[in-house]
Amino acid sequence: MKKKIDARKNLRRIILNLHQYTAGRSIQEIAVKYKIDPKKILKVGSNENVLGSSQKALKAAKNALDRVNIYPQVASDDLANKLKKIYKLKHVDVFAGNGMDHIFEMLARLFLNNGDETIICPPTFSCYELATLWSGAKPIFVPLLKPDYQLDVKNILKKINKKTKIIFLCSPNNPTGNSMKLRDIKAILESTDKIVFLDEAYTEFGNRPLARWVDKYPNLVIGRTFSKIYGLAGLRIGYAFMHKSLGTYYKNSITPFVVSTVAQAAAISALDDKEFLNKTRKMVKLGKKYYYKELKKAGIKFLSSNANFIAINTAPLKGKSVTDKLMQKGIITRECSAFGKGGENLVRITIGTKEQNKRVMKELKDIFV
């Protein structure tokens, strides 16, 4: 006699309380929801490169399709070696991941037991919290200090205890766009042996990359991505700089074949495409200048940004009411309530071309002025 099976009782308790990930909206989704011709929809919600992808990368990707019946390099060695060469790193290993998300999952695998703690500084990228929760660890939140959204170093250090394993930092921070002060990052690194993870997804838009710091601070791990300036979000590839003393363990625990052949090939070639990078940087720089001027003129509050996006402060309006209105006009931006405390009144807008930025500004004025 077969009893009725309830497979749910095998679920971990932590899983029962999760909600679906709040992703940026897609053109497909908005086209259906608001009955808008997809061609007329402008997506400036996910900080993708509106200029497309590096053509060099695409050419390499296309060639790589000829051999996708074969498994990829098990740990993306060619790409890792190229990056080590570029950054002239001695005591630092490089590991590629299936997007930077996979780097977070690897950090969780390496460092987080059930019951451990991580420190997260909201408003910031929500995936640090997810990786923490999935591991059965507990995120401890130390909000960025207003009005500049800088690190609350004193409180971060105060929250460190025996259970703490990883401190997640993001610079330039997503979604506020500002870079963290180097002296603050340094102060944290000088004060603790805990893993300090620094997300540099947007560093190519203006920051000095801190890869070399890993030589000096073996507890520093840096995450990077090909999804932003390189325009390869759809291929899923990111990477990490990690001190050799940890690298061995990372290598022993890495998911085999985690990055596709096509993504590895594209990334290797993208690194050589200085022209595409410069073109993108120039567009983003001009775009931010335009936004700063026009937002100021319109009396809309905003945060200065070192990334390829700009966050406007919609208070007293909720960010969501603003993004909803923009969506009805066929413009996808990102409201930031999913980025944690302090995100409810922020709307993140990816810098686009001159025409795209103008279109966004026109609608913003209609909403705010």
Place this chain on the structure above:
Amino acid sequence: MKKKIDARKNLRRIILNLHQYTAGRSIQEIAVKYKIDPKKILKVGSNENVLGSSQKALKAAKNALDRVNIYPQVASDDLANKLKKIYKLKHVDVFAGNGMDHIFEMLARLFLNNGDETIICPPTFSCYELATLWSGAKPIFVPLLKPDYQLDVKNILKKINKKTKIIFLCSPNNPTGNSMKLRDIKAILESTDKIVFLDEAYTEFGNRPLARWVDKYPNLVIGRTFSKIYGLAGLRIGYAFMHKSLGTYYKNSITPFVVSTVAQAAAISALDDKEFLNKTRKMVKLGKKYYYKELKKAGIKFLSSNANFIAINTAPLKGKSVTDKLMQKGIITRECSAFGKGGENLVRITIGTKEQNKRVMKELKDIFV
């Protein structure tokens, strides 16, 4: 005064004991090691499709490159919907993963706390053990019964206790190639509420796929892949059938954007390429017939296979000594000690074209006869 940082003390204890994943050897690797022209190396070690990839899939993949600056669908909905339609599933959800490995990691995320147990039946695919260990859970081994490598149902059921969360089955089994008896799988499903994961990576080569069983057994999860018959190993895409009662939780915990745009597009088109599948099946069928005949003639022991590979029994020789000799001749096969107890004397050979099979047989005869 800065003390010397030892970041390693943050590592989880389980990570300290892991060894690097034993992947099948690549052509690149062997070319360097044995100084052989890569063009002369035959790779029949990783059960890839020697006929290449579905051309329909490659065409779709190429087109998808035009939009890789944009993030992929967050949970591969188009592919999932297509698979649901093909299999006419009512109470079953479909989830795509970054290769089937990502499905294992998701199972671990959903079900495994530190200290839990899984049941694994060696010799079999080593990634079940890895996913278990990474979660801080403990693999309990119940070896397949010799000489037929069938499930030891009685012992599997005996090992189930409060800590048991997942029972990993593989049919056709990797590396032995035989299908598990349906009545054994059923007996396990009828006797327990624990999650039963069935790896059907090779099912397209002869098995009846069991997707419909998930309707009846909500604790059954089935894994599938595009890496084998579809020839898309380099793109990293697999998927799972899971009962809707668990699907909600899977959806809430899935890594966002885990499958690349290119892989999603290729997979959707590959499903329509019946011609490529039939051509592959025919080649594999003829190839196995050839091997059976020739191996018998040569007095080399082997196991009958329902997959696209064949395992030969090298006893009293170690499998490794045989694969090493083949490698010196430019032929990559797979010795199976990494597949757990019982794998030391097995060598797994992917079925190739007529000419490829002949080349392998010639060298095997030189070694054994």
